[in-house]
Amino acid sequence: MLATRVFSLIGKRAISTSVCVRAHGSVVKSEDFALPSYVDRRDYPLPDVAHVKSLSASQKAPWSSLSIEEKVELYRIKFNESFAEMNRGTNEWKTVVGAAMFFIGFTALLLIWEKHYVYGPVPHTFDEEWVAKQTKRMLDMKVSPIQGFSAKWDYDKNEWKK
Amino acid sequence: VARQSHQKQTPDFYDKYGNAVLASGATFCVAVWAYVVTQTGIEWSLSPVGRVTPKEWRDQ
Numbered sequence: 001m002l003a004t005r006v007f008s009l010i011g012k013r014a015i016s017t018s019v020c021v022r023a024h025g026s027v028v029k030s031e032d033f034a035l036p037s038y039v040d041r042r043d044y045p046l047p048d049v050a051h052v053k054s055l056s057a058s059q060k061a062p063w064s065s066l067s068i069e070e071k072v073e074l075y076r077i078k079f080n081e082s083f084a085e086m087n088r089g090t091n092e093w094k095t096v097v098g099a100a101m102f103f104i105g106f107t108a109l110l111l112i113w114e115k116h117y118v119y120g121p122v123p124h125t126f127d128e129e130w131v132a133k134q135t136k137r138m139l140d141m142k143v144s145p146i147q148g149f150s151a152k153w154d155y156d157k158n159e160w161k162k
Numbered sequence: 163v164a165r166q167s168h169q170k171q172t173p174d175f176y177d178k179y180g181n182a183v184l185a186s187g188a189t190f191c192v193a194v195w196a197y198v199v200t201q202t203g204i205e206w207s208l209s210p211v212g213r214v215t216p217k218e219w220r221d222q
Contacts, residue, residue, distance in 0.1 A: 094180030098187030105191035108198045115202045122205045129217065136216030152211050160212045 040079075040086040051080040 031037065036048035055077070063074070075082075124130060143149045154161045198204065 090174070091176035091180035094184040095176050098180070098183035098185070101184075101187040101191040105187070105194045108191075108194040111198050111204070112194075112202055115198075115204050119204075122203065126205050126207070131210060132214055132217035133219035135210045135214045137219050139216055149211065 038080065040081045042083060042087060045083075047079075050078045052077045 038047045038049050038051050041047075063071070066074070125134070139150055139153050139155075145151055152161050153159075199206070
């Protein structure tokens with residue numbers, strides 16, 4: 001059975017949002033999304049309402065007589081943030097990259113544990129001397145002589161090609 | 163035109179801690195990976211090309 005049916009008042013939406021707000025002691029301010037609202041969005045440049053709604057006497061006169069500061073004041077009445085302000089970048093990327101690197105570093109801790117508790121001993125075929133002999137034997141056999149391994153060895157100068 | 167910013171933007175979490183998070187995260191990451199790569203004895207099996215000097219293998 002739907003939980004909202006069990007709590008019958010809430011299920012019938014008989015408790016309005018404002019009552020819930022009052023119950024919270026008006027800590028939570030809920031927006032009525034049915035009303036025109038103000039937004040700072042660059043893809044919606046002229047919002048449905050002004051930021052602040054009053055106009056003083058001087059601003060009801062013709063605007064060409066106003067000083068620059070008064071014109072800016074008028075702008076701030078109609079708009080909250082300018083385009084430059086609403087589009088400003090943040091330093092969020094530093095937190096993102098720093099946290100990502102932290103977790104990549106944490107992965108290294110897991111590798112330390114794995115090497116210690118899971119891996120067995122490194123086989124003797126990885127010893128430095130064995131690898132050196134193995135390398136010469138591969139070159140003597142001409143392993144991948146066209147584009148691969150032996151192709152990178154200079155048989156005349158007896159050294160790896162530069 | 164001298165524009166007055168109409169409100170001082172108070173620093174947010176990223177302004178206050180972004181640099182610290184970035185620096186400490188990067189330092190921790192580099193340090194622990196440097197340890198893993200060099201000190202744990204993990205065999206990375208790097209290519210011998212350009213690195214290993216071949217050694218005679220036939221019994222004399």
